[in-house]
Amino acid sequence: xxxxxxxxxxxxxxxxxxxxxxxxxxxxxxxxxxxxxxxxxxxxxxxxxxxxxxxxxxxxxxxxxxxxxxxxxxxxxxxxxxxxxxxxxxxxxxxxxxxxxxxxxxxxxxxxxxxxxxxxxxxxxxxxxxxxxxxxxxxxxxxxxxxxxxxxxxxxxxxxxxxxxxxxxxxxxxxxxxxxxxxxxxxxxxxxxxxxxxxxxxxxxxxxxxxxxxxxxxxxxxxxxxxxxxxxxxxxxxxxxxxxxxxxxxxxxxxxxxxxxxxxxxxxxxxxxxxxxxxxxxxxxxxxxxxxxxxxxxxxxxxxxxxxxxxxxxxxxxxxxxxxxxxxxxxxxxxxxxxxxxxxxxxxxxxxxxxxxxxxxxxxx
Numbered sequence: 001x002x003x004x005x006x007x008x009x010x011x012x013x014x015x016x017x018x019x020x021x022x023x024x025x026x027x028x029x030x031x032x033x034x035x036x037x038x039x040x041x042x043x044x045x046x047x048x049x050x051x052x053x054x055x056x057x058x059x060x061x062x063x064x065x066x067x068x069x070x071x072x073x074x075x076x077x078x079x080x081x082x083x084x085x086x087x088x089x090x091x092x093x094x095x096x097x098x099x100x101x102x103x104x105x106x107x108x109x110x111x112x113x114x115x116x117x118x119x120x121x122x123x124x125x126x127x128x129x130x131x132x133x134x135x136x137x138x139x140x141x142x143x144x145x146x147x148x149x150x151x152x153x154x155x156x157x158x159x160x161x162x163x164x165x166x167x168x169x170x171x172x173x174x175x176x177x178x179x180x181x182x183x184x185x186x187x188x189x190x191x192x193x194x195x196x197x198x199x200x201x202x203x204x205x206x207x208x209x210x211x212x213x214x215x216x217x218x219x220x221x222x223x224x225x226x227x228x229x230x231x232x233x234x235x236x237x238x239x240x241x242x243x244x245x246x247x248x249x250x251x252x253x254x255x256x257x258x259x260x261x262x263x264x265x266x267x268x269x270x271x272x273x274x275x276x277x278x279x280x281x282x283x284x285x286x287x288x289x290x291x292x293x294x295x296x297x298x299x300x301x302x303x304x305x306x307x308x309x310x311x312x313x314x315x316x317x318x319x320x321x322x323x324x325x326x327x328x329x330x331x332x333x334x335x336x337x338x339x340x341x342x343x344x345x346x347x348x349x350x351x352x353x354x355x356x357x358x359x360x361x362x363x364x365x
Contacts (some may be wrong), residue, residue: 004096005034005311006089006117008105012040012058015252016195017277018124021145023050024176028353030055032098039089041108042066048254063087087112097360103135106142118363119146119350125158126295127151132272133153140164141349147363149252152275155296156214157267172300174352175284175344182341183261185333188219190323191263193256194270195279197229201269201292203229206236206247206278207316208269212324214243219327223246224259260285262335265270265326270294282343283307288336292321307340 007029009022026038036056041059061082066075086108095116100106106121123144124129140163143149149168150153153156157170163332188210194200202223209221223233230249237247251258256278264281268291275297279289283301289308291298292315302308309326311317326333345351 002096003033003035003095005029005036006096007036007038007101008086008109009038009040009043009101011042012038012060012106013044015048015123015254017055018101018256019048020050020176020277021124021173023054024174024349025099025101026056026058027051027054028174029356030350032353032357037089039086050254050266059089061089068101070298071127079342082108083111090114092115092272100146103138103302106132107138110142111315116314120363121146121149123149123151123156123274124152124158124299125272127156127163128295129272129274130160133212136163139245143161143167148268150357150359151292153300155300156274159296170227171352171355172297172347173277173280174349175277175280175281175321175347176349177257177281178284178344178348179257179261179286180202181338183263185264185330185337186286187262187264189263190219190221190265190267190327192222192223192267193224193257193259193267193282195225196230198229198274199270200227200229201271201294201314202233202266203236204316204319205313206233207265208239208320208323210244211320213246213329214241215324216327217243218260220246222241222250225252256281257285260287263287265323267319267323268292268298271314273297279308280347282346283340284347286337288326288340290319290326290331292319303339303343306336307343308336 007022007026016358017028026036030036038056038058040060041064042062053095066078097118099120101122136220151170152172154170157168161168196202260282266287268276270292271294273295279301282289293311294313302310309322310321
């Protein structure tokens with residue numbers, strides 16, 4: 001088997017957790033002797049460079065986003081061109097390993113001749129999220145015959161197995177950085193780090209903040225990210241009662257470490273998640289997290305009352321209660337932050353890539 005590896009994603013340019021994970025995997029596998037090509041199906045603007053001095057080759061199959069659904073002929077032509085480019089890439093050398101990081105990417109791979117390649121599929125959300133929409137049916141179709149289907153938690157892997165996918169295993173995402181010193185926890189800043197979209201629950205955080213801000217005048221809240229829900233969230237902020245105005249909106253960042261180290265608490269109020277990278281990265285920085293109980297990944301990362309706090313999903317009142325508890329105890333913040341930083345060591349690149357190498361040995365037998 002050749003040392004070629006293709007990591008195929010929907011796009012590799014967007015500032016998001018899935019993209020950062022794909023670039024981290026590509027760099028890690030390249031440093032472990034693989035000839036890695038990180039491939040996005042379509043481009044995303046603006047494009048971002050995630051890795052300094054990458055040891056892999058980054059490629060995008062299409063030179064522009066797909067035409068809208070109102071132009072079916074244009075979409076068909078664009079898709080045909082994408083598949084032609086993907087086939088040419090596969091044919092450019094000896095077969096090796098393909099990792100498809102998302103379902104849409106896998107659905108493109110199914111349309112080309114990939115004989116001889118070993119296929120590993122990934123899914124970055126939870127079984128619950130998949131079953132609530134179309135993704136479970138898509139996964140059952142696209143991932144049934146791949147060599148291995150990799151989930152992010154044991155709980156999700158077992159759930160997909162019960163749904164008929166007998167090739168599941170689980171490997172969590174690694175945390176690509178670990179600051180030499182943890183966060184000082186002296187800023188009294190709550191940080192939301194992620195996309196501003198309804199499923200991420202920023203609306204619950206605004207409501208919770210409105211309930212507690214006046215009693216904590218030395219604290220502030222910042223949203224780091226953008227998305228379709230930003231106008232609605234800003235409108236909610238404008239309607240908050242007097243004393244709750246200490247809210248800042250910042251653009252997405254490609255260096256989350258800087259933002260996390262200047263935070264006292266990270267808040268994740270999501271309704272749906274997989275294995276939230278923001279939590280794992282906050283833990284590596286020694287920052288305690290308050291997160292909604294929205295996925296197996298949240299429960300795997302946070303030991304409630306030890307490394308952080310878990311609030312009821314979709315419940316602004318409980319989120320406000322958990323935040324108040326942590327905001328009013330510097331000692332608890334430091335205790336949770338230290339425990340979280342120690343727990344994050346299990347997500348080091350060395351530990352996670354060792355698990356990938358065991359999977360490759362099994363797949364390549």
